[in-house]
Amino acid sequence: MAYNQSRNAVLNKEERLGVRYLRFLRCVTYHLKPGECFQAKLHSLDSGFKTEPNPEIASKKLLSALEVLESGRSFFNPAKVGQNVQLANNHSLVFGSGQYDRLYKIFDWHILLKVQKIEEKNRPVTKKDIKNKFGKEYSEISPVLNSLQLTTSDLINKKLHFIRNELAFEPQVRVKSWDSTVDKLVRLNSRFEKLTELQDLLGVRVVTILESDLLEVEKVIGKSFSVVKKYRPEYIANKASNAKHIIIKLKNSETKDQVIAEVQIMTLSQFLLNRVSHKLHYKNVAKKKKKVGLNRLSALLDVVDSEIERCFDGR
Incomplete structure (x- = not known):
């Protein structure tokens, strides 16, 4: 159920792109295997949607990345993934998926900071x-x-x-x-x-x-x-x-x-x-x-x- 909710949010083109990206990260977390590098997995799926300035094109690329994630394929870049894995090992950082009780190595705190900012920005006002x-x-x-x-x-x-x-x-x-x-x-x-x-x-x-x-x-x-x-x-x-x-x-x-x-x-x-x-x-x-x-x-x-x-x- 949790995965389907995140997946539906990614598919919802009326939702803000930042929120859809956050939900996509959760989808990536669900598909990770024990011991697999989260950031390396993310880079293997990145078709350029993170750096795309045009919102419409970024949305299409994000949907493409979700399709690739669920198909088990990737936009594999050995050089980039290799660098990420090395950085992850050097920093010894971990990322917990919470519900699935797994730990994953990541190489950069920036991704977590961005997620926190998105969550804060989109927290319902009371x-x-x-x-x-x-x-x-x-x-x-x-x-x-x-x-x-x-x-x-x-x-x-x-x-x-x-x-x-x-x-x-x-x-x-x-x-x-x-x-x-x-x-x-x-x-x-x-x-x-x-x-x-x-x-x-x-x-x-x-x-x-x-x-x-x-x-x-x-x-x-x-x-x-x-x-x-x-x-x-x-x-x-x-x-x-x-x-x-x-x-x-x-x-x-x-x-x-x-x-x-x-x-x-x-x-x-x-x-x-x-x-x-x-x-x-x-x-x-x-x-x-x-x-x-x-x-x-x-x-x-x-x-x-x-x-x-x-x-x-x-x-």
Whole structure:
């Protein structure tokens, strides 16, 4: 079971390359024979993936090395292996496989240090980690966020006054709660250095009845705020849709503090899709089933938007 888990991690192209390499080392450990030199074995399998700068090519080479490992063949280089064995004997270093209770000679501590760094880097972040690291910063920045919430809400309502009748409901401006912030940073396995790197500490949502009104909202946001970037959210499958998430910079006029905020603009039907997608994210439902269901719902709601536009056509 342990070997299959490591093997599957190596085969998973969506996983980070460093993690896949770590799992490959564990696969190598499993295939070692008693007394066999770990580093020599590793070099015999190395097709160049450790030094390959291109991630895609490195991934292919890593998969090739796994195939060679399981086939019992090797990219054998007598000169390199001979040097490694000699170095291992000179240093008298050993490597324990733990579960399989074997000892193997290796020639270099560098490989162990790299493994330790990879493990530390990819250690899951806990709520305790987040609270210890960002708890004080959140307390300090909360007054700034609350102040920005009020000023941003006033500005949004003022600027969108001319299309107020076209909005599904009043624009929403909220500060992300501490509990929600902790949950999100844990979910992202956050390595942020500053809490203000999180782009939705302050969130704005503008919901229109008509898809065509989203363009007007986007223009207003662009003229009223400093825009960092725009992108179409994953839950919107329709590439022709004007729904967007717009990342903006906000500045407190008194303290000069800057905060990144997220403005979501969408139609009423897309708002429904957003809520369903958000709820499903926390439910124990198979990923494939979620995706299929959301795609179908998205297609149906696209038809709803089209029919609403048709009803108002020629207004």
